[in-house]
Amino acid sequence: MEWVLLVRYGEIHLKGLNRPYFERALVDNIRRALGSLGGKITRGTGRMIVTGIGESDLSAACDRLSRVFGIHSISPAVAADKAWDNVVRHAAELMNKLVVDGQEHSFKVFARRSDKTYFINSEGIGRELGHEMLERFPSLHVDLHKPEIKLCVEIRDRAYIYCTEIPGSKGMPTGTAGRAALLLSGGIDSPVAGYMMAKRGLSLIAVHFYSYPYTSERARDKVVELTRLVSCYAGEIRLFLVPFTDIQMTIYEKCPPKETTILMRRLMMKIAERIAASEGAMALITGESLGQVASQTLESLVVTDNAVSMPVFRPLIGFDKEDITAMARNIGTFETSILPYEDCCTVFVPKHPVTKPVLSDLIASEASTDFSGMMDKAIADTELMVIG
Amino acid sequence: MIYFDNSATTAVLPASAEAARRYMTDIYFNPAAAYSPAVAADRDVLAAKGRLAHTMNVEASELIFTAGGTESNNTAIFGSLAARRGTGRVIISAVEHPSVTEPAASLSERGYDVVTVGVDASGAVRLDELKSLLTPDTLLVSIMHVNNEVGSINDIAAIYAAMRKQSPSSLLHVDGVQAFMKEPSVPCDMYSISGHKLHAPKGIGALYVKSGVRIKPYLMGGGQEGGMRSGTTNVPGIMGLDAAVADYAAHISEYHANTRAVKMRLYSNLSRLRDVRLNGPAADAGAAHILNMSFLGVRGEVLLNALSERGLCVSTGSACAAHKKGKNRILTAMGITGDRQEGAIRFSFCPFNTVSEADTAAQIIEDQLLILRRFRRR
Secondary structure, three states, rough: OEEEEEEOOOOOHHHHOOOOHHHHHHHHHHHHHHHHOEEEEEEOEEEEEOOOOHHHHHHHHHHHHOOEEEEEEEEEEEEEEEOHHHHHHHHHHHHHHOOOOOOOEEEEEEEEEOOOOOOOOOHHHHHHHHHHHHHHOOEEEEEOOOOOOOEEEEEOOOOOEEOEEEEEEOOOOOOOEEEEEEEEOOOOOHHHHHHHHEEOOEEEEEEEEEOOOOOOOOHHHHHHHHHHHHHHHHHHEEEEEEHHHHHHHHHHHOOOOEEEHHHHHHHHHHHHHHHHHHOOOOEEEEOOOOOOOOHHOHHHHHHHHHHOOOOOEOOOOOOOOOHHHHHHHHOHHHHHHHHHOOOOHHHOOOOOOOOOOOOOHHHHHHHHOOHHHHHHHHHOOOEEEEEE | EEEEEOOOOOOOHHHHHHHHHHHHOOOOOOOOOOOOHHHHHHHHHHHHHHHHHHHHHHOHHHHEEEHHHHHHHHHHHHHHHHOOOOOOEEEEEOOOHHHHHHHHHHHHHOOEEEEOOEEEEOOOOOOHHHHHHHHOOOOEEEEEEEOOOHHHHHHHHHHHHHHHHHOOOEEEEOOOOOOOOOOOOOOOOOEEEEEHHHHOOOEEEEEEEEOOOOOOOOOOOOOOHHHOOOOOOOOHHHHHHHHHHHHHOOOOHHHHHHHHHHHHHHHHHEEEEEEEEEEEOOOOOOOOOOOEEEEOOOOOOHHHHHHHOOEEEOOOOHHHHHOOOOOOHHHHHOOOOHHHHEEEEEEEEOOOOOOHHHHHHHOOOOOHHHHHHHOOOO
């Protein structure tokens, strides 16, 4: 039996004349995700077919492809010559693996024929193949509404026969929507925000601020690991590690205590914007959610937005912590996010941060100290790691 | 680098490393084999066990080599209870190591009546409370000899005497991982030790089981250690432990005096600083190698990171709890909360630390406190 992977794509099929652009990107992303597993990718209508993956690697390949954005679902399928006897034989072999001795099963045949020259139409395939299965497997019965076993047959250049459909991550192929910079803290929210925007087709760079020596090596390892986990979906991520201690200490010494958090946020955005611009990114992404903490009130968001001219994407803005946590668990970043290391935002925090900052006050505080030299230095000392 | 985290682990002594190496590359034979080099290795292991027993003032037949403190504690707790019929009461203290609290939690799920005895402000078990908890059906009491985070020393002899009087059939297990070769031996039924806390390699420890106390083994296989602990004998570990213990035994009073001197020097240097508190027993009363102090207004982890950058290695608590967030269980049990708990740092010493290291360390801490306290929460 020759096994292939049928890869269905989601939203791309809504595209018009530029559909080939999205398809090519998806092919590239699939090839990258399969990596050492190899395989040859052929584009068909509404589907891609991956051939040349060994049977023992099929489940690993499905697992990898289930994390590629732009894919609706994946089915490991038997590819065979479409002569009818051959189709029946392979369908029976597949069914034989699913039928458990001494147990009743309901089933239904789902047939689809894109080769309109085939001798029998879809309805006919369903009827005839169903009949053949009933003859061979007495424990089967037909249930057209809620079948336990869905036996699917597609007649194209060849016949493809399968019983499973693994859901994909959906969304748009990463890289087709341009590039944006994710502010990655090490908490629960920002990896989820990065995931969500990559799902809309953005390729990501990540910017992390750390307070050496007051944050530990382990906190840094944690951020590298989070970036790696996001890159399982988003592809390669260039991670910029920005030393932030000098700026933080200056803020604390020179500026009013209640403004420190919001000033820190503004300066982080400014640095991230400069790194983003130099990397060809056109937007910033943060994990902020309205009202979650003092720096995420509407007033605070207005003040942080004002620090930069790039658009700031906040995909979690309307989500509860509980929802965000559930998503983090789902994409596999939660357990790493909750490792208990101090990060730059918790090392120096005021007891009572301002919740309704006034823009003019902050601009005045910022102007009272020359931060530009310090920002230049932070960017010059930034370390780059390429992950994924 | 100044290494003041000897309660987490210690550097292996050159003599210990050499002994271990010899039994890895030269005398590598499985002591259970029949040919003469293997028999020689077996004799060496037996001799080492004899010397360890002598040092501990017990019989060689009462010792089981294990992979370390955690295995010793698990074997003592699960093994001794498995050898007895039915369930009953098990008492542990509020400040035990996770390798005692986790088995206890598992016993609780299996229907044992697990109760916890509290500690006083110095971290020592409250004897009166323990007496009130001892019942005729008490099967096991597990109390540590020296606490790993604050250095409090429990009065094991008094605990044992109370048990003999009130619950004659109960057994006393003592986690001696932080006490062996540092405190005089104590009367008990089972005693756990670990090699890497006293300059032997990691992966070797022992459990003393008093003659007559029954233990059901939970590692089964080739029947090594008299059937009590199957698994190919860890000859390099045993010989490394043997060498380290021999070194300690030969220098015991000198080593104690050195360790104590370093601790007292650091203590006196630090207690001169503003807003510093001692956690645990009085510095000269607790274990000679553990000092726990709080630096108010700074967070322990932040201070630790800053000290690490300056080459001073310390910890905020047990290394075995360093990856868990939340309150410090030990300090909470001692009634230490809030700022004082948040700013706690544990220093732990070995005989090879020096007074001048204590001076340098105190200076580094003073410098970092000056910086960090400028940024305390306002």
